[in-house]
Structure formats: C-alpha cells, structure tokens
Amino acid sequence: MTPQELSDFALELPEAFDDEAFGPGATVFKVEGKVFAILQDPSGERPAQVTLKCEPDLALHLREQYAAVEPGYHVNKRHWNTVVLNGTVPVEEVREMVEHSYDRVVSGLPKATRDRLRLLRAA
Secondary structure, three states, X not given: OOHHHHHHXXXXXXXXXXXXXXXXXXXXXXXXXXXXXXXXXXEOOEOOEEEEEOOHHHHHHHHHHOOOEXXXXXXXXXXXXXXXXXXXXXXXHHHHHHHHHHHHHHHOOOHHHHHHHHHHHHO
16 A cells, blocks of 8 residues: 555545644644544655554554554554555555554544544445
C-alpha cells in the first residue's frame, strides 16, 4: 500500500480528517479530534510507515506474523503498532489495521458520538 492509498482510505472513514499536528513529514488522521493513524513520509532509505492503534493481543499477533509490523514508534507500544509500508504486508491487511484502529478510537468516544459514527459507517 502506498502512502497516498493509505491516506485516501483513511479519509473515507466517517468524519476522518488529517492534519500535520506533529509538523511536516507526519500526517495525523483523526476522528472527533482523536488520533487513529500517523503516517510518516519516507526519508533516506526508510520507507513510509504508519502507526495505528491496536488491541494489545492482536498487536502482538501482527508483530509475530509480519516483520514489517513493529511496536509503535513514540507511542504506547502495548496499544500501538507501526507498519512499515514496504509492500510485505498485504494491502487488505493494512486496510483492516486502519479500520481496527479507527474502531478502537471510536469505541472510546461518548455513546451518542459512537452511535452516530457507526450509523454513518454502516450506510
């Protein structure tokens, strides 16, 4: 998955928006002001990477399954994974990780907001 494909996909989620809250080179995707993805541009020989929220047991499983999935960079490593976008993780798997991260963030929002976002997602 390319950084542009990831960005396009993340922005398709209900009420998702992006900004550069951490400065240039890192696009932050949010819903209701809460971060669900951080996309870092490639630099030097390092490919682009995305940091995503993840249920702790699933986070460990994904790290075991894919060498390109690492503990979250500069975030709580128990609840976040960083995925190196080098083509070794299937596109559909990356999409599922983005959706899972979005859902994890939405689940922590107030009930009325959760219900509204879930209705928009189901539509």
